[in-house]
Amino acid sequence: MSCLIVQADSTILLETNSPQYVEISAYLSLFSDLMKTPEHIHTYKITPISMWNASSSGIKSQDIIKFLKKHTKFEIPLKICKEIQMYMNRYGILRIEQKNGQLTLISRDSDIMKEIRKSEVIQPYLQDEIDNFSSRINLIHRGLIKQELIQLGFPVEDIAGYLCGESLQIQLSDVKLRDYQMDAIEAFYQGGKKTGGSGLIVLPCGSGKTIVGIGVMSKLNCETLILTTNVTSVKQWKREILTKTDVPEECIGEYTGDIKQVKPVTIATYQILTHRKNKDHDFIHMELFKKRNWGLIIYDEVHLLPAPVFRETANIQATRRLGLTATLIREDGREEDVFSLVGPKRFYFPWKQLEKHGWISKVECYEIRVDLSADVLDQYHQITNQKLKFRLASENPMKIKVINQLLKLHPDTPTLIIGQYLDQLKEISNHFQAPLITGELSHDERELLYTGFKEGKIKLLIVSKVANFAIDLPDAAVAIQVSGSYGSRQEEAQRLGRVLRPKKSDNQAHFYTLVTKDSKEQEFSLKRQLFLVEQGYQYHILDEKQITNKELLTS
Structure with missing residues (x-):
């Protein structure tokens, strides 16, 4: 048909x-x-x-x-x-190879090479011509020329190979890799050939991207720098490496705002790498890329890679680079830089296929449309600033009534309420007498609350956008999203990911998004859902009355 x-x-x-x-x-x-x-x-x-x-x-x-x-x-x-x-x-009409210790840009088409040589932005990176099909380039320009060429519409296949880095034997222990995890590792490694060694592995939250990264480490057996989103993620990577490999604790360093350890396996945050006193100062912590002879750099949540780290990544193209992500979407539109500097997509496994095999939870997605009260509705229509209209709709006080009904539908179920605006979250926290995690809390305070949730002592947790990424809460079965960052598709995917880890009982989870009816928030909600719809998820659109009247049938 x-x-x-x-x-x-x-x-x-x-x-x-x-x-x-x-x-x-x-x-x-x-x-x-x-x-x-x-x-x-x-x-x-x-x-x-x-x-x-x-x-x-x-x-x-x-x-x-x-x-x-x-x-x-x-x-x-x-x-x-x-x-x-x-x-x-x-793709592949241009490639970079290494010959006799020198980098060479080679084209299958002499006319294209002639066109490239005429480009003013490319000329500074080219050295002497070898023949009509190839030119030498400086080793230090390996990343920069790839960035410029893709802007001209010519993605480069880089098969110049990589430095081995300092050796570090890493043996997996106490872990059985799933079939798709082994396939992902091999798609990146490619038998150790020059065609492997850089690129992205795209898997949903809860599917074991960290395990895949550790599997790649055990393939390469080299000193590794891991870059991730926050201190919580640093701790989780360290725990996973300690429990899943034979790497001793004294060989694992944390590099954050509080601790500056540089060891054979070092785990750092993007935030510390991009920290500087002011905009006129250098990024002093970028020196971490040169502190040891790294054989592998892992970019966790690579879609969040900050611009300054792109620039540094352009200088380390001889080091193997692995990007882990649930989505290739970047809100800043710099997907081409990820492609050029970290590598192309090497492995992707459909979310619904993972669900079918029971590797992630089945999730029912709902968009619940909530009315504004008459007085707030008048205020909404009087506002001309679109950002203020969006925020007023997002912080709709009537959402608390819907949250209350949803909690009644899922009694004693581990539940996360996720939002963007602190005033709104504090009000929800006070109303339901539930703990709130924001950027204002210290890491230790956050860890205590996460641990309480994991152990079942806390059934309801309110979290700000600090919880969008890298939180291991396997029992979370309900997520209620009360506000978000405009039309961010990556945020929607990450928040759904909070409930994707497989459950012990029926392996069923629920994801609710509360939006104000006929508002700017409803418009942005459609944009947020695009990526997940592409993965095969369907949003059931419901009016708040269907919740308050208990007409919602839970799966």
Whole structure:
């Protein structure tokens, strides 16, 4: 049954009522980006970066065209077929190799090499010409030239190889890797060949990305620098390494605001790397990249990689680099820099496939639309500033009544209430007499509350955006999102991830998003949901009255 329409502007329309919807949407996501998700038709867009990632993972242009022809209702515009072939063929048309200790930029097409040599932005990175197909480049320009070339529409396949780094034997212990985790490790390692050693592994929260990172460490057996989002994540990485490998504690260092240990395995935060006294001072902690002879650098939550770390990463292209993430989406639009400097997507496993096998929880997603009270509604309509309108809608006091009903629907179930605005969260915390975790709490205070939640002593925990990332709360089965960062798709994915870890009983979780009806918040909610809809999740849209009248059927 045909259910696609391929349009000349590189968009693809998918009918959601097709019996093949799940299968087709999963394949579309391999080479295109989901843009809109109205009820009956979803819109995908083919972009250069989406096709380059597909090409780097082994998908051929003819495979995509064949797939589209099989499922499209109408003839595919010839322009689209040509663009798919052109963009996908561009990956690998330029490559960097190392010959006799020197880096060489090589093209399969002499005309393209001639075009590149004429580029004013590329000329400073080129040394002498070898022939019509190749030129030498300086070792220190390996990352910078890749950044510039992708901006010109030419992604570079880097097969110049890597330094081994200082040896450190790392043996896995007390861990049985799942099949997809082993596949992810091998997709990155590629048997130790030059084609491996850099790139991204894309897996949802709760699926064991940390274990995959540790598995890569045990493959390479070298000193490793791990960069992650916060101190909580630093502690979790250290715990996992200690329990899952034979690396002794004295070989693991923490590098944060409070502790500055540089050891064979060092775990640091992005925050400390980008700390400086003021904008005129240097990032003194960037020296960490040079403190030891690292053989591997792991970028946890790579979609949050700060701009200053990009610049430093450009200088260490001879070191193996692994990016771990649940989503390739960057809110700043710098996906091309991640592709160039950390590497292309090496492995992806569909979220719904993991759910099907029981590796992550089944999650029911709901958007609950909440009315504003009459007085607040008048205030809302009088405001002209769009940001203020969004915040007023997000902090809708009527949401507390809905939260109360949801808690009654899930009595004694480990529940997280997640939000953006501290005043709102403090009010919810006071109303329900539940502990609140924000950036104002010390790390030790946060750890006490996390531990209490894990041990079942705390059933309800209120968390700010500090809990968006790297929190290991395996028993959390209900998440109630009361406010968020505008249309952030990555935040939506991370917050759903708080309840994805497999559960001991029915392996079922619930994710509720409360939005103010007919408001700016409702508009942004559609944007937030795009990535998760692409993964196969469906949001059930409910009116608050369906909750207060207990018409919601829990799974």
